[in-house]
Amino acid sequence: MVYLKPQLFFTTPPSPCPYKEGEEERKLVTEISHDEAILQYDLMIKSGFRRSHTYLYRPQYNRPDYCLSVRVRVKDFSMRKSQRRVWNKNNDLTASVYNAVATEEQYQLFKPYVEGRHGDGDMSDMSWFDYKDMVDSSPVDTEIIEFRTPQNELVAACIVDWVHGGVSAVYSFFDVMHSDRGLGSYMILWLIDQARTKKLDYVYLGYWIKESSKMSYKSKYKPIEGLVDGVWEDISQDM
Known part of the structure:
Protein backbone atom coordinates (compact mmCIF):
# COMPACT_ATOMS: atom_id res chain seq x y z
CA MET A 1 0.00 0.00 0.00
CA VAL A 2 1.23 3.50 -0.90
CA TYR A 3 1.24 6.23 1.74
CA LEU A 4 1.71 9.98 1.49
CA LYS A 5 3.10 12.29 4.11
CA PRO A 6 0.35 14.02 6.14
CA GLN A 7 -1.24 16.83 4.12
CA LEU A 8 -2.79 20.10 5.21
CA PHE A 9 -6.19 20.83 3.66
CA PHE A 10 -8.19 24.03 3.89
CA THR A 11 -11.63 25.09 2.73
CA THR A 12 -12.26 28.32 0.88
CA PRO A 13 -15.05 30.69 1.96
CA PRO A 14 -18.38 30.17 0.18
CA SER A 15 -18.79 31.89 -3.18
CA PRO A 16 -21.53 31.88 -5.84
CA CYS A 17 -21.49 28.86 -8.11
CA PRO A 18 -20.34 30.07 -11.56
CA TYR A 19 -22.75 27.66 -13.26
CA LYS A 20 -26.06 28.16 -11.46
CA GLU A 21 -27.58 31.09 -9.60
CA GLY A 22 -28.50 30.33 -6.02
CA GLU A 23 -25.88 27.63 -5.46
CA GLU A 24 -22.86 28.25 -3.21
CA GLU A 25 -19.51 26.64 -3.75
CA ARG A 26 -16.59 25.97 -1.45
CA LYS A 27 -13.34 24.34 -2.48
CA LEU A 28 -11.31 21.79 -0.54
CA VAL A 29 -7.69 22.69 -1.33
CA THR A 30 -4.24 21.33 -0.62
CA GLU A 31 -0.82 22.38 -1.85
CA ILE A 32 1.13 19.96 -4.03
CA SER A 33 4.16 18.57 -2.21
CA HIS A 34 7.11 18.93 -4.56
CA ASP A 35 8.93 15.85 -3.30
CA GLU A 36 5.79 13.71 -3.72
CA ALA A 37 4.04 15.63 -6.49
CA ILE A 38 3.54 12.83 -9.02
CA LEU A 39 2.44 10.26 -6.46
CA GLN A 40 0.17 12.74 -4.69
CA TYR A 41 -1.53 13.76 -7.92
CA ASP A 42 -1.93 10.17 -9.12
CA LEU A 43 -3.76 9.28 -5.92
CA MET A 44 -5.86 12.41 -5.53
CA ILE A 45 -7.17 12.68 -9.08
CA LYS A 46 -8.83 9.33 -8.39
CA SER A 47 -10.56 11.04 -5.46
CA GLY A 48 -12.01 13.78 -7.63
CA PHE A 49 -9.32 16.47 -7.28
CA ARG A 50 -8.08 18.72 -10.07
CA ARG A 51 -4.90 20.75 -10.38
CA SER A 52 -4.57 24.51 -10.63
CA HIS A 53 -1.02 25.89 -10.57
CA THR A 54 0.61 24.22 -7.55
CA TYR A 55 -2.63 23.30 -5.77
CA LEU A 56 -5.12 20.44 -5.89
CA TYR A 57 -8.76 21.28 -5.30
CA ARG A 58 -12.22 19.73 -5.26
CA PRO A 59 -15.48 21.72 -5.26
CA GLN A 60 -17.89 21.14 -2.40
CA TYR A 61 -21.61 21.83 -2.50
CA ASN A 62 -24.50 21.19 -0.14
CA ARG A 63 -25.77 18.61 -2.62
CA PRO A 64 -23.20 15.82 -3.00
CA ASP A 65 -24.54 14.81 -6.42
CA TYR A 66 -24.57 18.36 -7.82
CA CYS A 67 -21.01 18.52 -9.15
CA LEU A 68 -19.28 15.27 -10.16
CA SER A 69 -15.74 14.58 -11.28
Whole structure:
Protein backbone atom coordinates (compact mmCIF):
# COMPACT_ATOMS: atom_id res chain seq x y z
CA MET A 1 0.00 0.00 0.00
CA VAL A 2 1.23 3.50 -0.90
CA TYR A 3 1.24 6.23 1.74
CA LEU A 4 1.71 9.98 1.49
CA LYS A 5 3.10 12.29 4.11
CA PRO A 6 0.35 14.02 6.14
CA GLN A 7 -1.24 16.83 4.12
CA LEU A 8 -2.79 20.10 5.21
CA PHE A 9 -6.19 20.83 3.66
CA PHE A 10 -8.19 24.03 3.89
CA THR A 11 -11.63 25.09 2.73
CA THR A 12 -12.26 28.32 0.88
CA PRO A 13 -15.05 30.69 1.96
CA PRO A 14 -18.38 30.17 0.18
CA SER A 15 -18.79 31.89 -3.18
CA PRO A 16 -21.53 31.88 -5.84
CA CYS A 17 -21.49 28.86 -8.11
CA PRO A 18 -20.34 30.07 -11.56
CA TYR A 19 -22.75 27.66 -13.26
CA LYS A 20 -26.06 28.16 -11.46
CA GLU A 21 -27.58 31.09 -9.60
CA GLY A 22 -28.50 30.33 -6.02
CA GLU A 23 -25.88 27.63 -5.46
CA GLU A 24 -22.86 28.25 -3.21
CA GLU A 25 -19.51 26.64 -3.75
CA ARG A 26 -16.59 25.97 -1.45
CA LYS A 27 -13.34 24.34 -2.48
CA LEU A 28 -11.31 21.79 -0.54
CA VAL A 29 -7.69 22.69 -1.33
CA THR A 30 -4.24 21.33 -0.62
CA GLU A 31 -0.82 22.38 -1.85
CA ILE A 32 1.13 19.96 -4.03
CA SER A 33 4.16 18.57 -2.21
CA HIS A 34 7.11 18.93 -4.56
CA ASP A 35 8.93 15.85 -3.30
CA GLU A 36 5.79 13.71 -3.72
CA ALA A 37 4.04 15.63 -6.49
CA ILE A 38 3.54 12.83 -9.02
CA LEU A 39 2.44 10.26 -6.46
CA GLN A 40 0.17 12.74 -4.69
CA TYR A 41 -1.53 13.76 -7.92
CA ASP A 42 -1.93 10.17 -9.12
CA LEU A 43 -3.76 9.28 -5.92
CA MET A 44 -5.86 12.41 -5.53
CA ILE A 45 -7.17 12.68 -9.08
CA LYS A 46 -8.83 9.33 -8.39
CA SER A 47 -10.56 11.04 -5.46
CA GLY A 48 -12.01 13.78 -7.63
CA PHE A 49 -9.32 16.47 -7.28
CA ARG A 50 -8.08 18.72 -10.07
CA ARG A 51 -4.90 20.75 -10.38
CA SER A 52 -4.57 24.51 -10.63
CA HIS A 53 -1.02 25.89 -10.57
CA THR A 54 0.61 24.22 -7.55
CA TYR A 55 -2.63 23.30 -5.77
CA LEU A 56 -5.12 20.44 -5.89
CA TYR A 57 -8.76 21.28 -5.30
CA ARG A 58 -12.22 19.73 -5.26
CA PRO A 59 -15.48 21.72 -5.26
CA GLN A 60 -17.89 21.14 -2.40
CA TYR A 61 -21.61 21.83 -2.50
CA ASN A 62 -24.50 21.19 -0.14
CA ARG A 63 -25.77 18.61 -2.62
CA PRO A 64 -23.20 15.82 -3.00
CA ASP A 65 -24.54 14.81 -6.42
CA TYR A 66 -24.57 18.36 -7.82
CA CYS A 67 -21.01 18.52 -9.15
CA LEU A 68 -19.28 15.27 -10.16
CA SER A 69 -15.74 14.58 -11.28
CA VAL A 70 -15.97 12.75 -14.62
CA ARG A 71 -13.69 10.68 -16.83
CA VAL A 72 -14.07 8.96 -20.21
CA ARG A 73 -13.46 5.21 -20.25
CA VAL A 74 -11.04 5.06 -23.16
CA LYS A 75 -11.08 1.39 -24.15
CA ASP A 76 -14.87 1.39 -24.58
CA PHE A 77 -15.18 4.74 -26.36
CA SER A 78 -16.40 4.79 -29.95
CA MET A 79 -16.91 7.92 -32.03
CA ARG A 80 -20.41 8.92 -33.03
CA LYS A 81 -21.06 9.99 -36.62
CA SER A 82 -20.96 13.66 -35.62
CA GLN A 83 -17.63 13.15 -33.84
CA ARG A 84 -16.22 11.31 -36.84
CA ARG A 85 -17.14 14.31 -38.98
CA VAL A 86 -15.28 16.62 -36.58
CA TRP A 87 -12.29 14.27 -36.62
CA ASN A 88 -12.17 14.19 -40.41
CA LYS A 89 -12.70 17.95 -40.71
CA ASN A 90 -9.52 18.53 -38.71
CA ASN A 91 -7.29 15.85 -40.21
CA ASP A 92 -5.23 18.59 -41.84
CA LEU A 93 -4.05 19.86 -38.45
CA THR A 94 -0.64 18.99 -37.05
CA ALA A 95 -0.39 18.37 -33.31
CA SER A 96 2.91 19.13 -31.58
CA VAL A 97 3.54 18.24 -27.93
CA TYR A 98 5.77 20.48 -25.81
CA ASN A 99 6.86 20.79 -22.21
CA ALA A 100 4.61 23.20 -20.33
CA VAL A 101 6.22 26.51 -21.29
CA ALA A 102 4.05 29.50 -22.16
CA THR A 103 4.63 31.48 -25.35
CA GLU A 104 3.39 34.86 -26.48
CA GLU A 105 1.78 33.20 -29.50
CA GLN A 106 -0.28 30.96 -27.23
CA TYR A 107 -1.36 33.93 -25.15
CA GLN A 108 -2.52 35.80 -28.26
CA LEU A 109 -4.79 32.82 -28.95
CA PHE A 110 -5.85 32.39 -25.32
CA LYS A 111 -6.82 36.01 -24.59
CA PRO A 112 -9.58 36.52 -27.19
CA TYR A 113 -10.88 33.01 -26.47
CA VAL A 114 -11.52 33.64 -22.77
CA GLU A 115 -12.84 37.15 -23.43
CA GLY A 116 -15.24 35.89 -26.08
CA ARG A 117 -16.35 32.59 -24.54
CA HIS A 118 -15.94 33.24 -20.81
CA GLY A 119 -16.08 37.01 -20.50
CA ASP A 120 -17.98 36.76 -17.21
CA GLY A 121 -15.45 34.39 -15.63
CA ASP A 122 -12.45 35.07 -13.43
CA MET A 123 -10.02 34.18 -16.24
CA SER A 124 -11.16 36.90 -18.61
CA ASP A 125 -8.77 39.52 -17.25
CA MET A 126 -5.68 37.31 -17.11
CA SER A 127 -2.51 39.13 -18.13
CA TRP A 128 0.43 37.57 -19.96
CA PHE A 129 2.13 36.97 -16.62
CA ASP A 130 -1.01 35.28 -15.24
CA TYR A 131 -1.14 33.00 -18.27
CA LYS A 132 2.56 32.23 -18.02
CA ASP A 133 2.17 31.33 -14.34
CA MET A 134 -0.77 29.04 -15.14
CA VAL A 135 1.26 27.11 -17.71
CA ASP A 136 4.77 27.20 -16.26
CA SER A 137 4.13 26.59 -12.57
CA SER A 138 3.16 22.93 -12.76
CA PRO A 139 5.18 20.60 -10.48
CA VAL A 140 3.78 17.47 -12.21
CA ASP A 141 4.04 15.92 -15.68
CA THR A 142 2.38 18.68 -17.70
CA GLU A 143 2.54 19.32 -21.43
CA ILE A 144 0.90 21.70 -23.86
CA ILE A 145 -0.29 20.48 -27.24
CA GLU A 146 -0.42 22.95 -30.11
CA PHE A 147 -2.58 22.37 -33.18
CA ARG A 148 -1.57 24.10 -36.42
CA THR A 149 -2.93 24.39 -39.94
CA PRO A 150 -0.81 23.50 -43.01
CA GLN A 151 0.00 27.24 -43.14
CA ASN A 152 1.52 26.91 -39.63
CA GLU A 153 -1.25 28.96 -38.04
CA LEU A 154 -1.81 28.13 -34.39
CA VAL A 155 -5.56 27.51 -34.07
CA ALA A 156 -5.88 25.52 -30.83
CA ALA A 157 -3.96 24.44 -27.74
CA CYS A 158 -4.56 22.17 -24.79
CA ILE A 159 -2.79 21.99 -21.42
CA VAL A 160 -2.74 18.43 -20.08
CA ASP A 161 -1.46 16.56 -17.04
CA TRP A 162 -0.32 12.98 -17.52
CA VAL A 163 -1.15 10.77 -14.56
CA HIS A 164 -0.88 7.06 -13.82
CA GLY A 165 -3.44 5.35 -16.04
CA GLY A 166 -4.77 8.48 -17.66
CA VAL A 167 -4.55 12.08 -18.80
CA SER A 168 -6.29 15.13 -17.36
CA ALA A 169 -7.47 17.90 -19.68
CA VAL A 170 -6.53 20.97 -17.64
CA TYR A 171 -7.55 23.73 -20.05
CA SER A 172 -8.05 24.08 -23.78
CA PHE A 173 -8.62 27.10 -25.99
CA PHE A 174 -8.89 27.84 -29.69
CA ASP A 175 -9.32 30.47 -32.38
CA VAL A 176 -12.98 31.47 -32.26
CA MET A 177 -12.74 32.44 -35.95
CA HIS A 178 -12.46 28.70 -36.67
CA SER A 179 -15.52 27.69 -34.64
CA ASP A 180 -16.88 25.74 -37.62
CA ARG A 181 -14.10 23.18 -37.13
CA GLY A 182 -15.37 22.03 -33.73
CA LEU A 183 -11.90 22.44 -32.26
CA GLY A 184 -12.96 21.97 -28.65
CA SER A 185 -14.47 18.59 -29.50
CA TYR A 186 -11.52 17.68 -31.69
CA MET A 187 -9.02 18.20 -28.86
CA ILE A 188 -10.97 15.84 -26.58
CA LEU A 189 -11.13 13.24 -29.36
CA TRP A 190 -7.40 13.68 -29.94
CA LEU A 191 -6.69 13.10 -26.24
CA ILE A 192 -8.86 9.98 -26.21
CA ASP A 193 -6.96 8.70 -29.25
CA GLN A 194 -3.61 9.44 -27.62
CA ALA A 195 -4.68 7.78 -24.38
CA ARG A 196 -5.65 4.67 -26.34
CA THR A 197 -2.29 4.68 -28.13
CA LYS A 198 -0.49 4.95 -24.79
CA LYS A 199 -2.73 2.20 -23.35
CA LEU A 200 -4.16 4.53 -20.72
CA ASP A 201 -7.56 3.89 -19.19
CA TYR A 202 -9.08 7.34 -18.72
CA VAL A 203 -9.33 10.90 -19.97
CA TYR A 204 -10.31 13.12 -17.04
CA LEU A 205 -12.60 15.98 -18.13
CA GLY A 206 -12.94 17.85 -14.87
CA TYR A 207 -16.36 18.43 -13.33
CA TRP A 208 -19.87 17.96 -14.64
CA ILE A 209 -23.03 19.65 -13.43
CA LYS A 210 -26.17 18.20 -14.96
CA GLU A 211 -28.03 21.49 -14.66
CA SER A 212 -25.35 23.49 -16.48
CA SER A 213 -25.67 23.89 -20.25
CA LYS A 214 -22.01 24.98 -20.38
CA MET A 215 -21.01 21.47 -19.33
CA SER A 216 -23.42 19.54 -21.53
CA TYR A 217 -20.72 18.85 -24.13
CA LYS A 218 -19.13 16.32 -21.77
CA SER A 219 -22.15 14.05 -22.14
CA LYS A 220 -21.12 13.35 -25.75
CA TYR A 221 -18.11 11.27 -24.72
CA LYS A 222 -19.45 7.93 -23.58
CA PRO A 223 -19.04 5.69 -21.72
CA ILE A 224 -18.28 8.23 -19.02
CA GLU A 225 -17.81 7.65 -15.31
CA GLY A 226 -18.60 9.96 -12.43
CA LEU A 227 -17.32 9.94 -8.87
CA VAL A 228 -20.51 9.35 -6.87
CA ASP A 229 -20.20 9.10 -3.08
CA GLY A 230 -16.52 8.25 -3.43
CA VAL A 231 -17.04 5.50 -6.02
CA TRP A 232 -16.47 5.75 -9.78
CA GLU A 233 -19.53 4.49 -11.65
CA ASP A 234 -20.91 4.70 -15.15
CA ILE A 235 -23.25 7.71 -15.39
CA SER A 236 -23.77 7.61 -19.17
CA GLN A 237 -27.50 7.03 -18.78
CA ASP A 238 -27.85 10.02 -16.44
CA MET A 239 -26.41 12.54 -18.90
